[in-house]
Amino acid sequence: MQQTRLDNTFKQLGERNSKAFVAFVSAGDPDPVTSLKIMHGLPTAGADIIELGMPFTDPMADGPSIQASSQRALKAGMTLKGTLDMVRQFRTDNDETPIVLMGYYNPVYIYGVDAFIHDAKQAGVDGLIIVDLPPEEDEELCIPALNAGLNFIRLATPTTDDARLPEVLANTSGFVYYVSITGITGSASPEQNVVEEAVVRIKRYTDLPVAVGFGVRTAEQAEAIASVADGAVVGSALVDVIAESLDSQGLTSAKTVTETLKKAQELADGVKRA
Amino acid sequence: MSKANSYTTGPDENGRFGIFGGRFVAETLMPLILDLEKAYGAARQDPAFLDQLQDLQTHYVGRPSPLYFAERLTEHYGGAKIYLKRDELNHTGSHKINNCLGQILLAKRMGKRRIIAETGAGQHGVAVATVAARFGLPCTIFMGATDIERQKPNVFRMKLLGAEIMPVTSGAGTLKDAMNEALRDWVTNVDSTFYIIGTVAGPHPYPAMVRDFQSIIGQETKQQMLEREGRLPDTLCACIGGGSNAMGLFYPFLDDESVDIIGVEAGGHGIDTPEHAASLAGGKPGVLHGNRTYLLQDDDGQITEGHSISAGLDYPGIGPEHAYLKDTGRVTYVSATDQEALDAFQLCTKLEGIIPALEPSHALSHVGKIAPDLPSDHLLVMNMCGRGDKDVFSVAEHLNVDIG
Numbered sequence: 001m002q003q004t005r006l007d008n009t010f011k012q013l014g015e016r017n018s019k020a021f022v023a024f025v026s027a028g029d030p031d032p033v034t035s036l037k038i039m040h041g042l043p044t045a046g047a048d049i050i051e052l053g054m055p056f057t058d059p060m061a062d063g064p065s066i067q068a069s070s071q072r073a074l075k076a077g078m079t080l081k082g083t084l085d086m087v088r089q090f091r092t093d094n095d096e097t098p099i100v101l102m103g104y105y106n107p108v109y110i111y112g113v114d115a116f117i118h119d120a121k122q123a124g125v126d127g128l129i130i131v132d133l134p135p136e137e138d139e140e141l142c143i144p145a146l147n148a149g150l151n152f153i154r155l156a157t158p159t160t161d162d163a164r165l166p167e168v169l170a171n172t173s174g175f176v177y178y179v180s181i182t183g184i185t186g187s188a189s190p191e192q193n194v195v196e197e198a199v200v201r202i203k204r205y206t207d208l209p210v211a212v213g214f215g216v217r218t219a220e221q222a223e224a225i226a227s228v229a230d231g232a233v234v235g236s237a238l239v240d241v242i243a244e245s246l247d248s249q250g251l252t253s254a255k256t257v258t259e260t261l262k263k264a265q266e267l268a269d270g271v272k273r274a
Numbered sequence: 275m276s277k278a279n280s281y282t283t284g285p286d287e288n289g290r291f292g293i294f295g296g297r298f299v300a301e302t303l304m305p306l307i308l309d310l311e312k313a314y315g316a317a318r319q320d321p322a323f324l325d326q327l328q329d330l331q332t333h334y335v336g337r338p339s340p341l342y343f344a345e346r347l348t349e350h351y352g353g354a355k356i357y358l359k360r361d362e363l364n365h366t367g368s369h370k371i372n373n374c375l376g377q378i379l380l381a382k383r384m385g386k387r388r389i390i391a392e393t394g395a396g397q398h399g400v401a402v403a404t405v406a407a408r409f410g411l412p413c414t415i416f417m418g419a420t421d422i423e424r425q426k427p428n429v430f431r432m433k434l435l436g437a438e439i440m441p442v443t444s445g446a447g448t449l450k451d452a453m454n455e456a457l458r459d460w461v462t463n464v465d466s467t468f469y470i471i472g473t474v475a476g477p478h479p480y481p482a483m484v485r486d487f488q489s490i491i492g493q494e495t496k497q498q499m500l501e502r503e504g505r506l507p508d509t510l511c512a513c514i515g516g517g518s519n520a521m522g523l524f525y526p527f528l529d530d531e532s533v534d535i536i537g538v539e540a541g542g543h544g545i546d547t548p549e550h551a552a553s554l555a556g557g558k559p560g561v562l563h564g565n566r567t568y569l570l571q572d573d574d575g576q577i578t579e580g581h582s583i584s585a586g587l588d589y590p591g592i593g594p595e596h597a598y599l600k601d602t603g604r605v606t607y608v609s610a611t612d613q614e615a616l617d618a619f620q621l622c623t624k625l626e627g628i629i630p631a632l633e634p635s636h637a638l639s640h641v642g643k644i645a646p647d648l649p650s651d652h653l654l655v656m657n658m659c660g661r662g663d664k665d666v667f668s669v670a671e672h673l674n675v676d677i678g
Binding site: 164 | 296297298301302303445461464465562563569573576577
């Protein structure tokens, strides 16, 4: 498979002995215009990789924060087509920052797998994380995406034991996303030593970078996690800032973009201290 | 789709019924459902497990349930001979207990210490709370806030049985949302917890496992009809939300070509309106809750809310095996509206002295549509899968009767 922006980013970070800050926001939260502004500002605020949520009505692996963020985006009219449009617009003045789309399979399935892969690639997407497509369902989207040159980033979890890890890693590319807790996004905080052991364990089976997420909320946690992995993913803490910044009608306010990017900068600083 | 040699060979090793079914779950759950598949595979071949299940079915549930000739309904419609499979007489008042007993025995066998479940009408929740009490396991039931409001008697029953009720306020606060929340709990409590799914949906092996535990309905029906009439029934009819009672009745008859099989979905205010829960009639294939099946959804693949007068049918999906049986044409799927179900509810109560749940009232309303045109020697079996005690309050409301 050819090199993607993800491969390049991790390579450059590795050369500087620096860790990746992966910032998650839902596409279209709280509305498409504000969301694009946030997206544009994230690289300057220190995000090395943008993980863009594809809003879905039934995000089964997500906690209340990302559920609410997804709902806000849907209410503001976001669709999968709209998400791809956002990526396209982002790419008009940023050709370096990798973009990973994260979400659930149904909207992609309804869009049409071939059409989706084509349009995502053309829009400037680098990788996909589809929560409800385990290796057992690789024929659905993973294999066609890999063939088209998109990274398919798999989640490894505390329940993925040594017997299963090789299967989970087999068709993974770009990086491995280690889910630091058994649970939903934004819930319990991971313990550094447990995460460290897990990262070491995964690295026995792969040369891919390992980024860790689920439950990372503060700059201190991001620093702790990044110090034992190749990157830290933060989502719930960022979308919570969006939620708190909204006005009484639930609409974007003057603070929404600045506060969200300020939080991103704090988290990025944490990761860079690692 | 070409005609299958047998309709009973599914699912394949990947949990597929044709293109439907599968294992669309987060990685955290994947090892758990593989474990479950293995444990269930072993249990179903273990005579000790099967004996214990049978003993409980006989002495705890009260099986076999009668196959009752509904003489006055037959007279009323003036056509086919109508039989009711009386699963509403089971302990806890519906077919749900058949599946719950099987799953809780499996949970014990697997050393699980805590039970979770989703419920819509509360019939499954009551059955889960019942077996959890019987086997001394703590249980948490996820139930949509809307359903809690319209199913108060069942909520209280579950509490009496010692279950913890977790109200779910996301979405429309109905069955779909309760299932999301149960899955979130399961992802969080992977080591201790067994998830008793109440219908023939979810990731493999649930659709096949729940069907197997419910198939006793069809097996008994077959034997009872042979004893009673000396031949197989001509038509089977059952209501469908997720479709477990229907799958249980249909499955043993799928390869009996002479038997006409009809599933009745919840038509709500009509399937030409957005207010219904008929996933086969008004949905298209998609992926939700671990399986590919027909789903009510919009053009962007966002799941839409079902609507039905019956909380038990108010689900935007349907078991994947039903999706397969629809596409192969083996089973005919139709729908009945809220109003038609209400009418059938009252008719059955007055003519047979049986208060049906609103769910099977949908099936009965379809029986009323076809029975008059069928000959008097036509044997029609409808699955009376639940009793209507739980619906008395909401029916009173629909009939504008104040019963305090």
